[in-house]
Structure formats: C-alpha cells, structure tokens
Amino acid sequence: MTEAQTLADQAVPAHVPAHLVKPYDFRSGLGDRPQEAIAGLLDGPAVFWSPVRHxxxxxxxxxxxxxxxxxxxxxxxxxxxxxxxxxxxxxxxxDFHLGPLASDPPAHARYRTLINPLFTPKKMFELAPKIEAWCDELIDGFADRGRCDLVPEFADLFPTGIFVDLMGFPRERLAEFLKWNQDFIHGETPDQRLAGIKAITDFFAEIYENPKLAPSNSVVHYLLTSEPDGRPLSRGEFMGVVFLLFSAGLDTVVSSLGFTFRLLAENQELQAHLRANPAELPRHVEEMMRLFSPVTVQRTAVVDTELGGVTIKAGDRLAVSLACASRDPEAFPDPDQLDASRNPNPHLAFGFGIHRCAGAQLARRDIAIALERWFQRIPPFRLAPDSRITAAGGSVLCLDGVVLEWDRMQVPQ
Ligand code: HEM
Structure with a gap:
C-alpha cells in the first residue's frame, strides 16, 4: 500500500485542528541515522496528529x-x-495476552509480581558468566577473520542465545528461534509477521500442554507453576508472557548493539578511552541508550483529556517517540552530544512509569558485556569501507549493514 493510499484510508478526526495534522511515518524515510532524523520533530509541536498508520x-x-x-x-x-x-x-x-505490556492497573501488578524476580541483581550476577561465554563463542566465529558483519554475525544471535539459556530451552533450538524472530520482527507483510509469532507461540503452547518439556530449574517451569495473585497463568497468559520475554529483549538489544558499535567504530578516540577505562562502561552505555533510544510506544486515551495544550478524545491512539523525547533539549542540554557525565540521566529509552522495562538491567548488562568481551578479544575496530548501513524504522529502530574490520593479530612464527 502506498503512503497516499494509507492516508486516504485515514480520516482525520473532527477534533484535530488542521495545523496539527502532519503525516509522519516512523517506518520509512529516516535514513541511516534515524534518531537524528526523528529529533527533527523537536522543531515542531509537542503533540501533533499523524494520519499515517502507526x-x-x-x-x-x-x-x-x-x-x-x-x-x-x-x-x-x-x-x-x-x-x-x-x-x-x-x-x-x-485468549492470547501480552501480560504486563498489554495491561493497566490493577491487572498489571499481577504480571510484574511474576516477572520482576527474574531480573534481580542476584539473577543478573548469576547469568553474567553465561552471557560472557556465549559472547566469546560468537566472537570465536570471526575474530581471526579481521572482519564481521555485526548484525547477522553477532547482534542477532547474542540476545537470542541468552533468551534460550535463560528460559532453559536446548541450544539446538536456537536456529529455529532466530528464524521465527526474523519473520516476526522483519517480516514484510502482516501475514509473515503473524506466521513468525504463531510459530513461536505454538512452541510455547506445546510446553503448556506438556509441562514435562520444561526443565525443572527453568524460567518456563517457574512461569508454569507460579500463582501470582493466587491463581496460575491461563494458557493465553502463559503464551503471551513467554512471548513477551522472548520478543522484548531481542530486537531492542540488537538495535542498541548496532548503534553502539557503529558509534565506537566511527569514534576511535572514544573506543580507545573505553578500552583503557572499562570502569566507565556503565555510564557510557547509559548515555548511548539515551542517544539511541530505539522504541516508540503506543497508548490509547480512555477518557477525554488535554496534553501539551491539545484536546485528546477517548479512543485516540498515541505514539510516544522515546527517541525524540530522549533528545529533548529542555531535559538534556546539548542533546545530540554523547556526554557520559550527565547526572542524573533521566532518558526514556526504557520507558517510564509502571511499564518501565522489566529487563533494563539485563539489557544494560548484555551491552556492557558485549563491549567488554570485544575489547578483550578484538583489536581496535573501524567501519569497513564496504559497509552499507541501512536503518529499519517502525516501533523499534534497528541498523543493518554495519561491517566492522580490524587489523588481524600477528601470530609469532
Ligand atoms: C536495550 C534494550 C531494551 C530496550 C531499549 C527496552 C525498552 C523497553 C520499553 C521502552 C518498554 C516500555 C514499553 C511501554 O511502556 O509500553 C519496555 C518494556 C518491557 N521490556 Fe524492555 N527493553 C529492552 C530490553 C529488554 C530485555 C532484555 C527484556 C527481557 C528479556 C525486556 C523486557 C521487557 C518487558 C517484560 C517489558 C514490559 C514491562 C511492562 O509492561 O510492565 N526488555 N522495554
């Protein structure tokens, strides 16, 4: 469907003032620096109506x-x-239900009570050696080659392996999960994306029907046997919560790795500084999360209200661009500059309020570990001259075509 057809389908509601109508599509036309492109919206109103399907x-x-x-x-x-x-x-x-992500209070608390214990500092500490080992295994695949296509050879595989380990699924299933994930996230048509989701959820449904398939110390087992709010998850809730844990931590981490590694490949001074000062990684990761916030979240107004001086009617949809808000100069002086000394750094990359990302600590750790292991194992890297970087828009901004190269280590004869 062309944009013109899409627009023709979408009547602008009567309460939207004409001067606030501006077609904007988060899925295309953002170039290969999408956060910078989206930040251009900060020259316009705080809230505007886009008739493009979001x-x-x-x-x-x-x-x-x-x-x-x-x-x-x-x-x-x-x-x-x-x-x-x-x-x-x-x-x-x-009955498919995405648990916390698709709930309002009070139901929302039931799901967060269930999943918050999966991401405690202790759990993250225990998981770290597995993440490091998996990261090293991936690096082994290309370290000696002096070159790596970051997204397909590292970023896509890294969080998927962590998810498979975390959930207690056999590693042999990794390739299947990757394929399902590709269809779901990058599928060209709604049917393709739906097929990806269905393949994943069928797998989880099979486990729900046959709980013996879930290893006893696994997260799946925990989810099957827990009774948040005094009752176990229904089949649709179980499928939805596992699917959410699968999907929420995949493309978002792939995205953050893509933008972070490109920045370091383009900025040798920063890369050298972080190699020499690994203790500074957490603050830098935080600031890179702000600069490259990838997510646009959706909400629906349920009562008439006002936002930024604009009348919002019950039933209106909202697309909250966290990429844009995280570069708002009112909240972040010199917003396009990487400044790891920002303190506090109240960026919105992980959202805000009750839906704030449940896996934020895991995500931070994933990215810091990836950088640490790369710095240990790979000499200074740069963008290969044949890198053809493209960005995918949509609700999670992602890069592709980030080809990195480095001087191969000389092995003494
Ligand atoms: C850099 C990586 C990540 C980013 C940028 C990110 C971003 C976000 C954002 C913006 C939200 C809020 C959505 C909303 O308000 O509607 C969210 C929610 C969530 N995220 Fe993440 N996320 C990341 C990684 C992860 C990981 C690794 C996991 C777990 C495996 C995870 C699990 C969740 C869950 C379960 C929710 C739903 C929370 C709720 O609705 O209460 N995320 N994430």
Missing part, C-alpha cells in the same frame, strides 16, 4: 515528541491505556 489494526495517532508530555502519558495509565489487544494479536488465539 499500529497494525488502526490508523492515525497523536505523536508525542517532548520529554515532559511523554512522561505525562506514561505516568498516567488510567488516562492512557496499554490494553492494545488488537485484531492482529487476537489472530493468535482469543
């Missing part, structure tokens, strides 16, 4: 660009709901 089952949405308004939306779930169970997800099964 969600799968409905068109048109208010686009929220500023940190203050983004926080206002995310902090008020009683006004801006996350119950996004659209026709698309219902196609999986009637």
């Amino acid at each position: 969600v799968l089952d409905k068109g048109g949405a208010w686009v929220v660009t500023r940190s203050r308004e983004a926080r206002e939306v995310l902090a008020n779930p009683e006004v801006y709901s996350s119950e996004i169970q659209g026709a698309f997800l219902k196609a999986i099964s009637d």
